[in-house]
Amino acid sequence: MFTIMKYLRSFFAIGTTVPKPSQCQINKEIFDYDGHVIETYWINYPIRKFQMNSDxxxxxxxxxxxxxxxxxxxxxxxxxxxCLFNVTILHLEYRICPEHPFPASVDDAVALYRALLCNNISPSxxxxxxxxxxxxxxxxxIQTLIARQLSVPRGVIVLSSWTDLSGYGES
Structure with missing residues (x-):
């Protein structure tokens, strides 16, 4: 199974379809929240055409x-x-299957969110x-944050989200 996944992952390279602009800055940072080590990448496009949403x-x-x-x-x-939204992006390298079964990815996302709050980044x-x-x-x-009665972020944006993991919903 792991050999098959390694093979499939070698072909999943949309990064070559959408190349990284030379002006874009990417910096790796490891967060440690309550013993949970989280790998992330800060992405910033410093040359912008207009100023908005900088916070x-x-x-x-x-x-x-x-x-x-x-x-x-x-x-x-x-x-x-x-560049388009004039924002800094934080890419989460969440743990993936089959090496790390669900809910490892949710645990990583929630731990990173909590680490950001501990680093004085406001939910807003x-x-x-x-x-x-x-x-x-x-x-x-978001559902996990609400269930744990934690403050929620300013908003959520989903693009063609996969929400039915049961496989029983209509497509």
Missing amino acids: ILLLYLHGGGYMLGDIYSYRGFECYLS QILIMGDSAGGGLSLLT
Whole structure:
């Protein structure tokens, strides 16, 4: 199973479809929240055409069916989002299946959100965004924050989110 996943992951490279602009800055940071180590990447496009939303942090949760996707496959897209929306993006390298079964990805997203709050980033500054499985993960993260009675972010943006993990809903 792991060999098959490694093979599939080698072909999941939309980063080559959407190349990273040379002006885009990407910096790795490891957060440690309550013993939970979280790998992230700060993405910033410093050359912008207009100024707005400069105080917003967009926490991006990538798609890939909870099995694929990483900074290399999403960095080009996230750089363009940073430029388009004039925001800093924080890419979460959440743990993926089959090595790390559900709810590892939710645990990672919630731990990162809590780490951001501990680093004096206000919930009103945070937008959570994701596509496909990352969109579903965005909604699960919000649901978990509410269930734990934690403050919620400013908003959530989902792109073609995968929300029915049971496989019984109509397509």
